[in-house]
Amino acid sequence: MDTQLIKNKELVLNDWFWIVPDTSNEEVKKQAGKVVQFKLTGECFPSDATLNNVILPEAEKVIVPLRLFLLQTDKIKKKYKEYGIWIYSHDELDLFSHLKEDINSFPVVGVYVEKFADGRIYSLGNLIRRKLSYKNDLRALGDVFKDQLFYLARSGFDSFLIKDGYDAKKALLGLEDFSYSYQGTLSQKPLWGER
Amino acid sequence: MYKYDHYDRKIVNQRVDQYEDQLNRYFNKELTDEEFRPLRLQNGLYIQRHAPMLRVAIPYGLLSSNQLRALADIADEFDRGYGHFSTRQNIQFNWPKLEETPKILRKLADVEMHAIQTSGNCIRNITTDPYAGVTPDEIVDTRYIAEILRQWSTFHPEFALLPRKFKISISGSKQDRALVKTHDIGLELVKEDDNLFVNVFVGGGLGRTPVIGQLLKEKLPIEHLLSYCESIIRIYNLYGRRDNMYKARIKILVKALGVESFKKQVEDDWNDGKNSSNHLNDKEISRVKQFFTSPDYEVLESIHLEGQYSEDQNFLKWIKRNTRDHIKIGYRSVTISLKGKKQTAPGDIQSTEMRVVADLADQYSFGEIRSTHEQNLVLADVKEKDLFDVYSVLRENNLGEANIGLITDIICCPGGDFCSLANAKSIPIAKSIDNLFDNYDFLFDIGTISLNISGCMNACGHHHVGNIGILGVDKDGSEWYQITLGGQQGVNASLGKVIGPSFSADEVPAVIKEILNIYIAQRDTEEEEFIDCYNRIGLDPFKEAIYKN
Incomplete structure (x- = not known):
């Protein structure tokens, strides 16, 4: 099967259309100051204008940016059979509070990392599971390959869209890098319980 | 000292497999330089001026004689016959070959050692007082807490790719020899009615913006140590600056937010997670603590060395500078200077010298050695009556420099x-x-x-x-x-x-x-x-x- 999607520890067909707005013309925030700006320096978001210009593709199932969903909720709900949402790794968790829907009404929630070395995705996984009590498929999107998978899985993610050009079959093995882990997570007890 | 069980061994061996696979994919061009970089750094591998540099972890500076001999063998087989002790109590090899690094890591794994998280933007080697457990001004022995922190921080799934490196240090004595106020997190252990608490300092550091750490939490009960550190590092991971590596340490975030505002965010996160699975219990604390019980000290009387060796002023000078008081009468802790005239650089040690120190540890100090952030070595438990013999062997091997704490102890x-x-x-x-x-x-x-x-x-x-x-x-x-x-x-x-x-x-x-x-x-x-x-x-x-x- 030619697929880049790993879910529940196996390669599965990817029938989700992932909508990514073009941000290449957006302004990158430069000034650091208070915390929010601090977190955003060097980052950019699609503007409302960009989001309003996104043409919704023909598909059955889509994953759309949460920012787009908030702007075009009705259109998206009407057009698609199933829809999930995703956030940028530099988005605030608070963005979810603008949703009128229960987060668990979405079958998929994604977190996007532009660069492999961006470790915010792991903490966001923890927060989405713990603070927002999200129960369904949490998906890693973007610059994702074998070497993040073990950590991502332990941070609450259960599906991974492997970056194009990277061997997804090999990546799958990354989930088995270690047989044991010292520390506990939201779903696993620490190793000391077994000792 | 801590001994691996089959879980520790498996984890360290699987890390070598994982690293070898990463290295092979890099050689096969399945990973770019940019992608391989954080991966190799997390295993202590730098690309330096002349060759790669491999930094090997010495958790909280504690080393057995066999481990030191293994380091000597590695220095001979894969390097130029020497190693360099760093200011993080680790040891570095300056001349290994990239393709031989998995082999070195396997040799290390054989003696319960590794290079995990000795570099990169992750939680680094936990450091502590090199005289922990033997110093008279001690309130709490830090070694077992340091080991608990080592395990918790090893491959912590959330903190593999932080904005920048993250250093934790821990002290349990009246005198702070672990520099807790110049660490990202500095921990000061205190005791009250036999209960253990931690004063948590945050945002200290040296580097290009030196800052003295601030007290974030006073008297945190020990069972919350891991969850509290998790909340601190989580807030840093999410909000620390990532676009400018010179402004990416936690000290910059704490300064920008102010310590009160930073604390509020940490505590908001912690309050609903503090009883999570990393809530420490007494059973785990005692399990790790039992590895650090006192060795079988003999009941001895104190010796008046000044009287006995009054003609040997060099020895007495060495006693004055290079040995210090011990909790047990008749024992002293010896600091071996790696800053002598014969050393090529402060902290450098030849493989032959490593073996001499390992033998001395076996014969006179329960087979253990400690490294210090001042880049020296310590034999923690030497009988006063053996000090002259230890000094004589050290002097014969150019390790007898009597300069600890003096200006040449650079x-x-x-x-x-x-x-x-x-x-x-x-x-x-x-x-x-x-x-x-x-x-x-x-x-x-x-x-x-x-x-x-x-x-x-x-x-x-x-x-x-x-x-x-x-x-x-x-x-x-x-x-x-x-x-x-x-x-x-x-x-x-x-x-x-x-x-x-x-x-x-x-x-x-x-x-x-x-x-x-x-x-x-x-x-x-x-x-x-x-x-x-x-x-x-x-x-x-x-x-x-x-x-x-």
């Missing part, structure tokens, strides 16, 4: 000779200062003082907290040295002040000599140490004398 990074980050060389500066002191009387007359050298503002040589600090700077492509005075580690940690415009390498020894002459002229009594004299008279007398010409 802390120094590898500098421009090896490190690709450095602006200037640091080892030749250390050597040129060392050469000022052929006269031991002068050296001893100056007394306790610290001199720290860093080859660039990353401050691996801790120059900010040296009584005298020397920093290599680059001015229009040539190497210059900025001198600071008044830095100090410990409970009264302070950062040195810049004395004025920087000097060329040739000028440095004369400037240091002038600083010392002023101190000797100005001190109240011979007992007044350099730092106390400096705090009394200030920077100006030094400045005036040095720049008058």
